[in-house]
Amino acid sequence: xxxxxxxxxxxxxxxxxxxxxxxxxxxxxxxxxxxxxxxxxxxxxxxxxxxxxxxxxxxxxxxxxxxxxxxxxxxxxxxxxxxxxxxxxxxxxxxxxxxxxxxxxxxxxxxxxxxxxxxxxxxxxxxxxxxxxxxxxxxxxxxxxxxxxxxxxxxxxxxxxxxxxxxxxxxxxxxxxxxxxxxxxxxxxxxxxxxxxxxxxxxxxxxxxxxxxx
Amino acid sequence: xxxxxxxxxxxxxxxxxxxxxxxxxxxxxxxxxxxxxxxxxxxxxxxxxxxxxxxxxxxxxxxxxxxxxxxxxxxxxxxxxxxxxxxxxxxxxxxxxxxxxxxxxxxxxxxxxxxxxxxxxxxxxxxxxxxxxxxxxxxxxxxxxxxxxxxxxxxxxxxxxxxxxxxxxxxxxxxxxxxxxxxxxxxxxxxxxxxxxxxxxxxxxxxxxxxxxx
Numbered sequence: 318x319x320x321x322x323x324x325x326x327x328x329x330x331x332x333x334x335x336x337x338x339x340x341x342x343x344x345x346x347x348x349x350x351x352x353x354x355x356x357x358x359x360x361x362x363x364x365x366x367x368x369x370x371x372x373x374x375x376x377x378x379x380x381x382x383x384x385x386x387x388x389x390x391x392x393x394x395x396x397x398x399x400x401x402x403x404x405x406x407x408x409x410x411x412x413x414x415x416x417x418x419x420x421x422x423x424x425x426x427x428x429x430x431x432x433x434x435x436x437x438x439x440x441x442x443x444x445x446x447x448x449x450x451x452x453x454x455x456x457x458x459x460x461x462x463x464x465x466x467x468x469x470x471x472x473x474x475x476x477x478x479x480x481x482x483x484x485x486x487x488x489x490x491x492x493x494x495x496x497x498x499x500x501x502x503x504x505x506x507x508x509x510x511x512x513x514x515x516x517x518x519x520x521x522x523x524x525x526x527x528x529x530x531x
Numbered sequence: 532x533x534x535x536x537x538x539x540x541x542x543x544x545x546x547x548x549x550x551x552x553x554x555x556x557x558x559x560x561x562x563x564x565x566x567x568x569x570x571x572x573x574x575x576x577x578x579x580x581x582x583x584x585x586x587x588x589x590x591x592x593x594x595x596x597x598x599x600x601x602x603x604x605x606x607x608x609x610x611x612x613x614x615x616x617x618x619x620x621x622x623x624x625x626x627x628x629x630x631x632x633x634x635x636x637x638x639x640x641x642x643x644x645x646x647x648x649x650x651x652x653x654x655x656x657x658x659x660x661x662x663x664x665x666x667x668x669x670x671x672x673x674x675x676x677x678x679x680x681x682x683x684x685x686x687x688x689x690x691x692x693x694x695x696x697x698x699x700x701x702x703x704x705x706x707x708x709x710x711x712x713x714x715x716x717x718x719x720x721x722x723x724x725x726x727x728x729x730x731x732x733x734x735x736x737x738x739x740x741x742x743x744x745x
Contacts, residue, residue: 329701329715329725329741330545330714330715330716330720331544331545331715335721336718346721347721487543489739491725491726491727491741492724492725493715493720493721493723493725494720494721495717495718495719495720495721495722496718496721500544501543501544501545501707502544503709504550504709504710505709506544506707506708506709507549507560507561507707507708507709507710508709509707510706511543511705511706511707512705513705513732513735513736513737515732516730516732516737518727518729518730521727522727523727523730523737523739525703525737527543527705
């Protein structure tokens, strides 16, 4: 059964990005610290050559990083980038020069656009019909594997509030960002029941897993 | 050397109490869930008879609960209770019928009041001269042991922002409160550097420790 999983790196004060996000500053001020645990892994550097990093370490985070059950991904417009509003001419094609995620990616947006199929990579599909339509498309594409909601706090909150998330994987990073994009900031969340899953202590991060009880 | 430690039970969405706190509802709506990991411990029930609970369990939280290095405690007016403003006549003497904490307790308040010495218990001292004065008094009273900041998010944030906290112990509870008192909600926090300490996975709670790097 395909599950819907929210995977997010979060600061101790609850942010997934710092303030002043922009095309030049996609994670916001200080936000790049949230990805450091991942970027230093040899496994990450090998899987994502776009990052331009070699070498790296192997530690308790490696097994967490490699335990990737996803067959498709849903992200918000914010994570795909290119600012707000229509896509422009030439349109923004993502931060990465291709699709680095090795799975089909579905992007929630208000602005219609033809699918983008980077040469040799899995497609980016732009979905304007809302979160349920994106989930159905991603589930078909995942072909029995899980669907990951990445990056955007607002996309994940919509899925969570709609009762559609099955699991939340939080990579808790010991930094304060002070301001930015709050991961959990919705009064409606109090209706949701969680069950604590495994905890993995690793250098500079604690990996926490929670299951949503239906 | 006396350290200043903030000890708080926090929801996954970052609250230490739910909305609608009042004398009848001291933890706010849903907030009592944050203390369940502690209340179910046999060690807690034995140490705090005021809770009126017997029996209880022993689990991975027991060692965390028993590892109490504090010799004095600082709390906010909110945790001591009795609403806002002057103390009233007869004055509010706390929720507990005595001082249940087994150490001298210093209460930050804007309203002066003589110390309260419950029969056979350690004193409650009311401090109107601010957080540094309360810390000095608590450190003297702790006589070489640690000082704990309990309960009030705003008191702890003042100590943290002033660079006076040495350690943060978070008991992360897998619930969403949706609204309430945010533990970390201050742009100035981004200036603080943390170091991750031990992690303890226990039933219904994860115990996280962070050291503040000076």
